[in-house]
Amino acid sequence: MPVTVETPTEKWAGKVREITLGATAAEGGTRTSTVTVGGEGTMPFLHFEGETPHRPVVAIEIYDIAPQDWSPILMDYWGDVVNDVVAWAKKAVELGADAIALTLRGAHPEVNDRSPEDSARVVKDVLAAVGVPLIVYGPGAPDKDNEVLVAVAEATAGERLALGLCEQNNYRTIAAACMGSGHIAVARAPIDVNIQKQLNILISDMGLPLDRILMDPTTGALGYGLEYTYSVMERLRLAALQGDAMTQQPMICTAGHEAWRAKESKVGEGVPEAWGDWKERGIAWETVTATSLIEAGADILVMRHPEAVAIVKKTIDQLVAK
């Protein structure tokens, strides 16, 4: 007896908000390409159920100074370009970056303590060198983050950069800077649906439009809390689809930073033989971290190793294919 199976479709009331990074000359910026993410009306890639109008994108992360604490695997791959942020940015674009994520590490008081003005100049240099949109992170010291990002925001008004991080205890200055200069805020919550939602509300209450807020749910690497991030992202996406307007922001994940912090990627000696080859392991670690987060609903992946980027982009090609 032939059995007929009906497609089990869920009906959703809401969808993820669309956000465009970067502005072209016509839009008041200088980008030659922009990136639009979000808009999904389904759990990830269930094309029988709802639309995925924009593919997830990959940003390659670079530093404004040669990184001191990166895995030798990454340093070997990039070679000399790490000493020249402009050359590094160009190389990253050549290797497939849809956007550049620039971390202004040199501004950290314990690193080079670069001034806000000089940091803003670095951002301008990178903008002049590449046509893709930029995500700019502060040095990771709250007070200095604020000073630096305010200077960056003003110097690049109209470029529609994404600036981060806005966190629960430190979001006002950066959000205000985004508001005044037409940029996008990256709102990071500590793997917590409620705090994420609260932070989105606080930032939008300040007057920053919701189509200029990205959510960063905080990334746990494979083996180091990935499952927490994975589930929080599924919950945020479900809430967005169920119509909760304050969870409908596209999600950005720092897969590269986290995966390359793991001992598996960082250390080659004195580890179990069962871990296999070091170089390939690091790349696999970043790849699996990133692809798992894509399956959970990531819209922007910030990554570090171009070989992992290549596999992740192929994975995205496959997943968006109808």
Added chain:
Amino acid sequence: MALTGLQIYKLLPKTNCKECGVPTCLAFAMKLATKSAELSACPYVTEEAKNELEAASAPPVRLVSIGADGRKIEVGNETVLYRHDKTFYHQPGLVVRVKDTQSADEIKAVADAVCGYCVERVGLSLNVDGVAIENASGDTSAFAKAIEVVGSNANVALVLMSSVPATLDTVMPMVADRRPLLYAADAGNWQAMAEVARKYKSPLAVKVDCGDLSALATLTEDITKAGVTDLMLDPGTRSMVDSLQAMTKIRRLALRKNFRPLGFPMISFPGEGASSPLEEVAAASQHIAKYGGVIVLDHFDPTLIYPLLTLRQNIYTDPQKPIQVKPDVYPIHEPDANSPLLITTNFSLTYFTVAGEVEASGVPAWLLIADSEGLSVLTAWAAGKFDAEKIKKAVQTSGILDKIAHKRLIIPGYVAGMSGEIEEELPGWEIRVGPREAVDLSSYLKSLRS
């Protein structure tokens, strides 16, 4: 899908005879609904009602096991689509495929590697589960030889792949006691295939083309009627997006609609849609997260297996119960009264990472594990489960005070901001700030000694 007490009550005799030990049939029905009573306690229930109740209480995804002693793969019995709704119960089996066109040496090398592979992670040992042997030659004696090579090799679970029922019937006596999974019955061979599965009491995979779920459900209905009920499904999809959609539909239909014909675990082949081993890993990681039951890999390489085993452990960790270790004092390298004292939380990943680094440093030390309810340092700190008061309590009640003759405590670098508060809670103690990342502990501990 489980019936409610009232639905069960309608099927009972409603005589309130009390012979089951419960005052009324309704009360008995309520107990059945919560699984605190057995239907067999009722002497008067009809056959018909019994069948209906049994069918309703069967799990929506059948539990299927492959293999006998040694490494057994048990998959199915899942109850949710998203792990945060409860948990995923039975992690997918990872098996590696060999073909009988490969040389005996090559086959043996893979089988040995699969058998011998073991990696420790957060105190658990992670293994690869089995070997799939494909009759790629089409020749029965080559197939038998390959099975012999693999089969001589300890207790890995086996998947035998051939579309010819007679071939499987010929080789099965070699390994029938190991309960291999037979792959696969399809629309053309299912009668004979079901016959082989029934004869040797083996689980049977059922395969269709390109995600045709109606054809798949039709086949499983026919095969179930022929008496084989331990089935696994291959929807025949090979690209990542097709697999994701087909496997999601199958899981949804089983759980949301209680659709029996597709209420079985799934088998998948991530290598078949991939053009490199790393792409295979990307697809396999999708199958781990999205409902895979048995995942057949085409490459065995520790570099690629280790991330997959780690992902499987992550995804199948119960979200309500993070893996924890006992709050206690852990001596490393026989520390003495003057050895350094470090404190961290009882999230097992934190513990094993820190303990591993202290061990690697070669420096004798005391590791004090505070009860953070299984949260990691930063999360616990944010949630107030690893604050100055908790740290004071750990120091004072753990028994460490009887073991050391100094008052110096090393705290994780991420909670450096707490050192003042801890000094207030523990007067006379010197609070030292250790590194943020465990990986830097070794050089830190060595610098203390010099």
